[in-house]
Amino acid sequence: MGSTPLFELKRVILCRADHPSLSELRETPEHWPQILKKHPTVSVSRFEERDFPSMDSGLLAESIQDSAMLRVYSIATALGVLKETDALAICGFTGAQYLIKLVPWLSCVQIPPSETDNPWLSLVWSQAIHDDPSAVWFRGLIKDWAKNISKDS
Incomplete structure (x- = not known):
């Protein structure tokens, strides 16, 4: 994982x-x-x-x-x-x-x-798809979205 x-x-x-x-x-x-x-x-x-x-x-x-x-x-x-x-x-x-x-x-x-102890939103993925190019691209997309969200809050 x-x-x-x-x-x-x-x-x-x-x-x-x-x-x-x-x-x-x-x-x-x-x-x-x-x-x-x-x-x-x-x-x-x-x-x-x-x-x-x-x-x-x-x-x-x-x-x-x-x-x-x-x-x-x-x-x-x-x-x-x-x-x-x-x-x-x-x-x-x-x-x-x-x-x-x-x-x-x-x-x-x-x-x-x-x-409060604020929780974190985390992206979790299976090790089986860790190196899959589409999964790598999708994780990058999610990380970029998260950076924009955290700037706004």
């Missing part, structure tokens, strides 16, 4: 632009765990038997004990929950940028890096 770390996944709190706690999150982002405790959270899962860790894994279990967490299987459902309730979501900065472009009523606040 080969792997290349591409870029750090920065975490953000995603909510609607008129959320009652958005200004508090922006003014005191270091208090995000206390703010999250006041609101339900929504998380998007997949229909896989082995669900990979989501952007909120490791954060919500430690910081949220009294508020409700809803796990849904559709981004459209999660957006509906965010729009109609005071729920918050934790997602990656890059994904949040795309969502905010598509859904103008959304807003996000970055979780301070000192508060």
Whole structure:
């Protein structure tokens, strides 16, 4: 197996632009765990038997004990929950940028890096195709894309 770390996944709190706690999150982002405790959270899962860790894994279990967490299987459902309730979501900065472009009523606040152990997006490939010219070209393409993404964030 080969792997290349591409870029750090920065975490953000995603909510609607008129959320009652958005200004508090922006003014005191270091208090995000206390703010999250006041609101339900929504998380998007997949229909896989082995669900990979989501952007909120490791954060919500430690910081949220009294508020409700809803796990849904559709981004459209999660957006509906965010729009109609005071729920918050934790997602990656890059994904949040795309969502905010598509859904103008959304807003996000970055979780301070000192508060979290941000995961890295990595490209993983099989040793069997390590030297295949098309695989080498594709890995180069992905690495260039990752450089552009990390410049933007």
